[in-house]
Amino acid sequence: MMQFDTWKTILVAFVCLAGVAYAAPNLMQKGIGDDLPMGVPGKQISLGLDLQGGSYLLLEVEADVVVQERLEAIVDGARRALREARIGYVGLGVEGDAAGFTLREPADLERAREIAAELDSDATVSVEGDRVALTMGEEAIRQIKINAVQQSIEIVRRRVDETGTREPLIQRQGIDRILIQLPGIDDPQRIKELIGQTAKLTFHLVAVGADAGRPPPGARTLPMLEGGDIVIERRVMVSGENLVDAQPSFDQNSQPVVTIRFDSAGGQRFGRATSENVGKPFAIVLDGQVISAPVIREPILGGSAQISGRFSVQEAQDLALLLRAGALPAPLTVLEERSVGPGLGADSIAAGEIAAVIGLVLVVGFMVLCYGLFGIFANIALFVNIILILGALSALQATLTLPGIAGIVLTIGMAVDANVLIFERVRDELAAGRSPINALDAGYSRALTTIIDSNLTTLFAAVFLFALGSGPVKGFAVTLGIGILTSMFTAIMVTRLFVALWARRRRPTSLPI
Missing domain, CATH: 3.30.1360.200 (Gyrase A; domain 2)
Incomplete structure (x- = not known):
């Protein structure tokens, strides 16, 4: 008889109840669990910009200002140091990517060179006649700009978080640009003023x-x-x-x-x-x-x-x-600004729901027609799988986007794939002359390797999409990855639990498959 240990039954029951507990708040009034700590059931799925509307900003970091300020700091330091050393100079200032000065007395050249070398470790000191110049190299300028953009991202994130905006997306785009998505913010003017002020x-x-x-x-x-x-x-x-x-x-x-x-x-x-x-x-x-x-x-x-x-x-x-x-280390310039109305987000949700329902109906019908009672078991596990996906998104507070809905729709089709492999293997075992119970045991054990291999390859793809992608691609990868894990659990554990309970009770002489 098919073996299904007691601890496995307890595990399935616990996971399913946890999924229901985390998914149920999404049926309640919006914002009901916003104040609950992370990980506690009661929070709802966070919708992305394309689903609940909000603001989109593309900013450019004027990193050249940081380089200019660095050169001006060198000028100020040179002015103080030369005065303290009683070295006469003229023409102290910034020219292009260099700061320099001209000595009044050539005899002070060596001492002035030493002073200049101590002003900035990233600047290169050069002498031409009585003129001493400190030049910022290309690598030094590049690193200054990179640091300016990284620091700007962190400061923008702190400013946005202070306003209470939930689930903002703030990330680097290109070399010197910052992409900001603010779900639920339909009037970005105050946010833009807070972000754009250097302070x-x-x-x-x-x-x-x-x-x-x-x-x-x-x-x-x-x-x-x-x-x-x-x-x-x-x-x-x-x-x-x-x-x-x-x-x-x-x-x-x-x-x-x-x-x-x-x-x-x-x-x-x-x-x-x-x-x-x-x-x-x-x-x-x-x-x-x-x-x-x-x-x-x-x-x-x-x-x-x-x-x-x-x-x-x-x-x-x-x-x-x-x-x-x-x-901010440098001023920010708004290159692009868009506002997405909640109506567009509602349309996207409605379209996603229609697609999900159509896909669900087709999959459920196919499983019942092809596998009868076992198809019904697989369909029950499919609904459990959807609940687990919603529960996981709520628990992790992952942002659900329109591509994320596409990932869920794709997962609905993939969720029964493991069951199809198992049921077809069981049919093969029955055709080979095995008894019903032995065919079920062999079908599950021999299909397991294939199920794990096929799902792991897709999971690896989801991981790489999340690691290397951005924005919508990450949203798709999150729901796809969660869906793969939950579908493996429901196929290997939930459906098998149903089949095992049925087999122990009926002790069948033939299988309705």
Whole structure:
């Protein structure tokens, strides 16, 4: 008689009940289990952009800005180092992909070369006459751009996550582009503003008495949020890189402000800067604009400060979010923007449902016509398989896309493939003269290798599609891979359980197959 151990029966029952528990919430009101922790039954399948609508953005990282800033940093470092070494120079600045200066005294050449070599390890120092130049090589520039794009992706992801957007897709596309899909977001304007703002925060001393039209060396003119221009020193006293927290709050006059907190190094630097410059104005610069320039009344030693600038409550909240997420290394340009309405997603779901129902009806009819009672067993296992797929997608919180629905429809056909192999093998064993029970045992045991081989090859394809593909291809690979695993389980375990129970009860002298 066909052997089916008790532990296998318990395993089948447990897996099927778990599948029902995870799949059932999809029949309930939308969003009912959003607050539940990961892995707990109650969550629903996350629909992709093409199914529930949302926004699509394609951004370009202006990585050349990072290279330019790197060269400008070399210029600032050279200015300080040459002054400290009392080396005269002229023509200090950036030209193309190089920063350089011309010495007043040729005798200072060797010392100037040593200073230049210490300014940036990625820059190559060259000398032509009295001119010293630091050039960024092609490999160094390429690595700077790659790092800028990677860092931009992580910061964009943090900013999007802060807004509460569920299941966003954020990935690199090409060399310097970022693809963003935001399911459920039908008005991308605020998200676009949050993503596109660089949010580079720095603190500078104000060059008091300087002419805004002709700033002195080591200073620059910037516009103020309240209007007009102001001259600030180029040297950064404290930067936003030292921030560990930023929260919106209100000052004593009930005006929205942003309270920031520095790490230990930033707090010490901020305290030292305010202690040494009491009575002087201190400019707070955000993305090249001076938000405010308050006078330092007393040293600020606690590592915390407030940023004010006539914000609205929403502006204060957004600024705090940006500062918490971190500054982008380079500006982002929106190359393409699309909004997918929920109506289109509903149409896609409806079309997918129709395709799934048609495929299901045809498969069920075929199995019953070809294999009779055993076909009914296979069809029951097929419905269990669909429940397990939905349960797995809900448990893993995998995003279901339109290609993912195609993967499920394909799996419906593939799910009975293993049963077909088994039943045909059983027929062969019966034709060879075996008894019904021996034919069933032999059919299952001898078809197992073929089933595993055929499904593993498809599973490998799904794994490679997921690893190497992107977007819709990954969605198809996820549902296909899950479907292969569940179909193997239902064919080898669930259908065999039904057949074994029937055989033990009826002790047949012939098989209805």
